[in-house]
Amino acid sequence: MEPGIYIVLAIIVLLIIIVISNIKIVPQAYVFVVERLGAFHAAWGTGLHVKVPFIDRVTKRVSIKEQVVDFKPQSVITKDNVTMQIDTVVFFQITNAMQFTYGVERPISAIENLTATTLRNIVGDLDLEATLTSRDIINTRITAILDEATDR
Incomplete structure (x- = not known):
């Protein structure tokens, strides 16, 4: 096999890891506060969410339980x-x-x-x-x- 194939495979694996690491599941009774480039962007409720790699950041996990x-x-x-x-x-x-x-x-x-x-x-x-x-x-x-x- 050519060395170029290994580089392509490594890039594909790296992209898959980046995408999977940016999928967030917010559990019941929690809200995630998300910042985009350092400013408030959204408050994510329960469910599946995808953040933009290197731009979005989950700032705080807030419990909404009593x-x-x-x-x-x-x-x-x-x-x-x-x-x-x-x-x-x-x-x-x-x-x-x-x-x-x-x-x-x-x-x-x-x-x-x-x-x-x-x-x-x-x-x-x-x-x-x-x-x-x-x-x-x-x-x-x-x-x-x-x-x-x-x-x-």
């Missing part, structure tokens, strides 16, 4: 000047992968700080007895405020 984060206890002062420690557990779900990727530098830290601030404001308006007996009211108010603040 997530649970347990934050450290927060020191809170009630309306009647009683200091108490409150544990916070936040359930959240990412609905916009592009905003999650590019909107805030550290999104989990942002959620924690927003939750702590909101919790302090709500508990600061209640006295100790109301704080201890109105867990549902506190949860409802926090949920409404956090939903509004995190919509974008």
